[in-house]
Amino acid sequence: MLLLGNMTRFAFLCDLHYGFERRGGHKVPLHDLTAFGAAFAFLEDFKPHTLILGGDWLDCGVVSHHNSGKPGRTEGLRLLADAQACRADTLTPLERLPAQHRIYIPGNHEAWLEDLTDDQPGLEGLVSLPNLLTLSLTRWTILPHAGKYHLGKLTFVHGDQLKGGQAVAKNAVIEAERSIRFGHFHTYMAYTKTSFIEEKLGRTGIAVPCLCTKDPKYGEGRGNSWVQGFNYGWLNDNGTYHDYIAIITNGQTIINGRRYRG
Numbered sequence: 001m002l003l004l005g006n007m008t009r010f011a012f013l014c015d016l017h018y019g020f021e022r023r024g025g026h027k028v029p030l031h032d033l034t035a036f037g038a039a040f041a042f043l044e045d046f047k048p049h050t051l052i053l054g055g056d057w058l059d060c061g062v063v064s065h066h067n068s069g070k071p072g073r074t075e076g077l078r079l080l081a082d083a084q085a086c087r088a089d090t091l092t093p094l095e096r097l098p099a100q101h102r103i104y105i106p107g108n109h110e111a112w113l114e115d116l117t118d119d120q121p122g123l124e125g126l127v128s129l130p131n132l133l134t135l136s137l138t139r140w141t142i143l144p145h146a147g148k149y150h151l152g153k154l155t156f157v158h159g160d161q162l163k164g165g166q167a168v169a170k171n172a173v174i175e176a177e178r179s180i181r182f183g184h185f186h187t188y189m190a191y192t193k194t195s196f197i198e199e200k201l202g203r204t205g206i207a208v209p210c211l212c213t214k215d216p217k218y219g220e221g222r223g224n225s226w227v228q229g230f231n232y233g234w235l236n237d238n239g240t241y242h243d244y245i246a247i248i249t250n251g252q253t254i255i256n257g258r259r260y261r262g
Helices: 033-046 079-095 111-119 129-133 168-176
Strands: 008-013 020-023 026-029 050-053 101-104 149-151 154-157 179-182 189-194 202-207 228-235 241-248 252-255 258-261
Touching: 008 033, 033 079, 033 228, 033 241, 033 252, 033 258, 050 149, 079 129, 168 179, 168 189, 168 202, 241 252
Parallel strands: 008 050, 050 101, 154 179, 179 202
Antiparallel strands: 008 228, 020 026, 149 154, 189 202, 228 241, 252 258
16 A cells, blocks of 8 residues: 655635624624634644645635725724634644645735725725735745646636636636636636647646635625535645545535534
8 A cells, every 4th residue: 555644735715704704783604614614624634734825715805906996895804813814723723733834815805905005095004915914924935926836737726817607617728728626606616628739738626615704795696506615635745636625515524434513
């Protein structure tokens, strides 16, 4: 039997959207800590060497341009309180994992912080992502918005630079011309492409599910393709990989016959 202990283990989590919205006069979470808890329970067993957060971890909706001039949408919501709770509930536990590399790829929601400082230059540095989540103090590598993280023959991005629609995984492979994993679309979709000239040049694209709630107010109650889950896998010395999607249903997932609950 081949043991996998010496292979590089990695995990890719995205779209927690830690934060709140106003709904029916109440403050309602956009994040789902039960879904996150299921993922974290697995990670405690899996012990990834590389941990990648793929963006929109902090929702930042309270400073979004979509809510500008609409104070009723953000009444009682505070960016700093969200960031502090996000750190306590998710980042501090994740930092207890023995990961050698921690990567944070900001998404389009975190980019709203840059939009805010563009509009109010006096806030520069005060509302930056590293400061709000104290990432620079805890050995995270923070990529720029739309950044790309390469791990062997895999590339990880947030995904907001990709064309959406029903063929988003196909679009990702064609646009990236690499095997790629991405979030942003809150769904699970896969596509493969192999060259008829070079059969070994196989590429795969996977849209990785989210860890947020699946029915935000802006969805207006319509059906969608959202699903909760995360990506994990192993990397060979030559850069090839074996990775999987764990689907979370009702706060739990089953991997290798073991149940993980949030």
